[in-house]
Amino acid sequence: MNIHELSSVNDTICAISTPPGRGGIAVIRVSGPTALTIVQERWQGKPLASMASHTVHLGHLTDQNGEVLDQVVLTVYRAPNSFTGEDIVELACHGSTWIQQQVVQTLIDAGCRHATAGEFTRRAFSNGRMDLSQAEAVADVIEAQSRAAHRVAMSQMRGRYSDEIKLLRDKLLHFVALIELELDFSEEDVTFADRSDVTALARDIHSVITRLADSYHDGNAIKDGMPVAIVGQTNAGKSTLLNALLRDNRALVSDVHGTTRDTIEDTVVMGGTLFRFIDTAGIRQSTDTVEQMGIERTWQAIDKANIVLWIVDVTSADTSMIHDILGRCEGKALIAILNKIDLDDDIAARSELKDLLPAGTPIVAISAKHDSDVETLRELIVKTATQPEVDTDAVIVTNARHYQALTRARDAIGRAIDGLESGLSGDLLDQDIRECLHWLGEITGEITTDAILGEIFSHFCIGK
Ligand SMILES: Nc1nc2c(ncn2[C@@H]2O[C@H](COP(=O)(O)OP(=O)(O)O)[C@@H](O)[C@H]2O)c(=O)[nH]1
Ligand SMILES: [Mg+2]
Known part of the structure; x- marks a missing residue:
């Protein structure tokens, strides 16, 4: 059964x-x-x-x-x-x-x-x-691995988020009522709904939905870990660093160039924040198609990351890819790492790097293999991670399903606003508002199917 x-x-x-x-x-x-x-x-x-x-x-x-x-x-x-x-x-x-x-x-x-x-x-x-969103939060509370994740889940479980969605639905229902009243009397050519009032209401709803949808970027980092990409040339020591940061032999380490072909990721809590480290394929010109695909994923990992660790082997100090990397790092925190300082001192390489990097970019010299100064790097990463301070009332979206529903609700209300501005007829407006209501209803479970419920609850543990 x-x-x-x-x-x-x-x-x-x-x-x-x-x-x-x-x-x-x-x-x-x-x-x-x-x-x-x-x-x-x-x-x-x-x-x-x-x-x-x-x-x-x-x-x-x-x-x-x-x-x-x-x-x-x-x-x-x-x-x-x-x-x-x-x-x-x-x-x-x-x-x-x-x-x-x-x-x-x-x-x-x-x-x-x-x-x-x-x-x-x-x-x-x-x-x-x-x-439904409260039920989902029960699972999130159980799985929370950091204070921020716990707070967001707790607030959702206690219904803060549901209240916000319900408020939006009530406003939309009021909106629908006005429009539909107008439709009922369309023969008589009366307008009950003052178009400028209705437009203001729609804009207000749009901005609340947008704020909720935008919070998913932070929410995702809180729940699944703040993404940190480890990038650099092949053999710079990226996989060794991942293992050192995780205190685990998660990734394969070898002196063969191009060993890591896919991205490997894992999470660890540091300083109360959950981080998700992503070890990537080394960046180099390659004719091997599998390796090229790995390199493409490296660029994608950078795009997704909040923090980028760029690691340079101090013995070769190859910085030829830096411009490509910097071009991809806009709006992200960059930390430069000189690795293998057990083999060479970092003075020359450090000053060379300094000239290439934007002013103020931190440079840390470590030996990933011998775990020396990795702790300094950890502290720097924690300091760099500007996690939003989450209070217990915060309404932050952490759930991909909710995010998807919110973006669809936002599109629908956006169409309604366009329609209001271009003088669209009431019945077409009505459709857009109804669609917006539908997507919000999916979040709280007012509108749902057995398939959606089955999917959501199958991820719970038995006994919960
Ligand atoms: N001496 C020394 N060797 C290191 C250090 N970090 C990594 N290595 C070695 O460098 C080689 C490449 O390391 P790996 O982590 O696979 O590099 P990746 O290609 O960037 O992932 C391996 O032989 C590692 O043992 C270090 O701090 N000191
Ligand atoms: Mg590797």
Whole structure:
């Protein structure tokens, strides 16, 4: 059975909600109309039927044959005041993998179905406990790796973002009402909607949507890591530097020129900010088509990056590509790195570089291989990363799906504005506004399909 078919099913589900493996305790969650009666069948303790919502009880859980599996702490939440909006029983047991599996097994024997990925959250959405963007934020909160990512996800989960979208939808509905009223009376040639008022309203909506869509650039960096491209000639030590920054042997290092042909990337948190380092193919003239494709990706990596680390081998100090690189780096922070200073001193190369680079460009001398002064570089990267200060009220778009919906909503309202200015008829305006409403509704889930929901919730973990 797939999740689409489950949306209308109202059975009782269970799953382990704590991470897989052994732990001090584990939590097994049961949700659905028969949650209390099913657990009761395996419960030794105060009867569940007499328990008030939001209360905690100690007792024993048994298997099918009445043998005690574990002493557990049980929490009851009664519908509709629970995460899913249904009756929920949460069982905290000892975290041995065997006990966890046995508890799930005994619950399934007693009539539960094992939950699919994200099914608890999906039920919360279906039962109106949260809208779709809030449900998505639940996953983001779980995955947040930095303070900024956590704050943005938290604000979204608590509904700040939904409120903003709802406000926009209300304004648009007001707009539609005015236009449609006019259409109804079109025979009589009356205009209820003052065109200049309506245009001002449309412009206002357009600017809010644009602000939200534009915040995605920061939002993406916050959620997926601020992109930092490592570029330079082949053999300069880019892959070695990536490994040093990640403190991991992520990329293949070799003295054969052109070893890295594709971009390799990985994230690491430094100074509270999540960074995504992208190791690239070395830039050189090459006749090898695979290598050429890699080099093309290097340019794309630079385009996407907020920070570019340009790395030069101090022993060869080949700076022939610098003009191409500088041409691509406009609006980005550039840090020049002289690598392999264990082999040569950096004085001559440093002054040569200084003449080539825009004034004020930082130059750091390191040995990536021997991890010397990589820490200085780390500190410089953290300082360079001007992450916007995210407060808990910030509305920043971090989700690609929302970004896409917002750009479409923006195009639609943009067409409506053009139409207003060129005196387009009401019914055509109406179409554009309706389309804008549609895209905003997709964000909060007012308008959605099972396919969209299935796609979103399949990325959740089981038990959430
Ligand atoms: N002596 C020395 N060798 C290094 C240093 N960094 C990298 N190398 C060596 O330079 C060669 C090329 O390194 P690699 O990271 O694959 O360069 P890439 O082509 O820019 O990715 C390898 O043999 C590395 O061990 C360094 O700081 N000092
Ligand atoms: Mg490499």
